Amino acid sequence: MKYAISAFEATTGSLVNRHFARCSFFAIHDTEGEQTEFIENRWKNLVEHAALPLVGFFRDYGVNVVVAGQFGTRAKAELDKADIQMVIIEDPETRVGDIIGIIQRAHERNKSEEQNF
Amino acid sequence: MPSKPLIMARPNRSRRIFQEPHLKGFVPVGKELSDNPPVVLLLEEFEAIRLCDYELLDQTAAARFMNISRPTFTRIYGNARRKIGKVFAEAAHLVIEGGKVYMNAEWYRCGKCKAVFNQPVKEGDLKCPLCTSHEIRNLSL
Numbered sequence: 001m002k003y004a005i006s007a008f009e010a011t012t013g014s015l016v017n018r019h020f021a022r023c024s025f026f027a028i029h030d031t032e033g034e035q036t037e038f039i040e041n042r043w044k045n046l047v048e049h050a051a052l053p054l055v056g057f058f059r060d061y062g063v064n065v066v067v068a069g070q071f072g073t074r075a076k077a078e079l080d081k082a083d084i085q086m087v088i089i090e091d092p093e094t095r096v097g098d099i100i101g102i103i104q105r106a107h108e109r110n111k112s113e114e115q116n117f
Numbered sequence: 118m119p120s121k122p123l124i125m126a127r128p129n130r131s132r133r134i135f136q137e138p139h140l141k142g143f144v145p146v147g148k149e150l151s152d153n154p155p156v157v158l159l160l161e162e163f164e165a166i167r168l169c170d171y172e173l174l175d176q177t178a179a180a181r182f183m184n185i186s187r188p189t190f191t192r193i194y195g196n197a198r199r200k201i202g203k204v205f206a207e208a209a210h211l212v213i214e215g216g217k218v219y220m221n222a223e224w225y226r227c228g229k230c231k232a233v234f235n236q237p238v239k240e241g242d243l244k245c246p247l248c249t250s251h252e253i254r255n256l257s258l
């Protein structure tokens with residue numbers, strides 16, 4: 001599973017950005033390779049419809065889940081079309097590293113359960 | 118004298134909203150809560166303000182999103198603006214509740230990690246995409 005988490009800065013210590021399409025960076029976490037990379041949001045300064053090229057990029061990049069503080073109406077429509085799942089983080093104090101930690105712990109737990117089975 | 122036929126008004130159509138607001142209301146800063154009743158902003162009025170003044174949609178596009186006619190949208194939006202004006206001018210507190218709405222999509226909250234999420238692909242079991250917990254509550258009900 002590939003996750004894209006909206007961030008202010010390219011570090012895991014960054015807070016999760018409240019705006020999906022207008023954030024500066026995305027942390028892309030892949031549970032298969034268990035690695036995280038940061039990519040810059042090239043479309044954040046578009047006057048309008050910033051979500052359109054961004055969602056297209058995520059679809060081609062194989063992202064399954066996007067995480068942000070909130071999603072705009074247009075972004076949601078595009079993500080629905082691309083079958084990409086949305087996750088809203090309501091607590092503004094949540095950091096990118098917290099989200100990656102939750103995902104990693106769940107992934108490790110599921111892996112060990114599968115091995116024991 | 119023949120009795121007048123009973124004419125029932127057409128019931129309001131449900132208005133579509135993106136999701137429930139993250140908060141229940143607002144309290145003015147620097148003023149003690151009075152006994153006056155709070156101003157009640159309906160969920161469709163909150164959505165009208167969000168679409169027009171936050172997402173900067175024009176009224177036609179916002180009306181289409183909420184699945185209502187443009188004049189109805191204008192009326193809802195006008196009511197919302199008047200209520201917010203009253204809150205500002207009278208330093209009243211505001212409660213966001215009620216109205217006749219339905220959610221744009223099904224949203225769920227994880228009981229464990231508190232993430233709110235949707236489920237675009239309907240097949241498969243319903244679990245939290247972050248912590249994979251099955252302790253899930255449907256927010257649309």
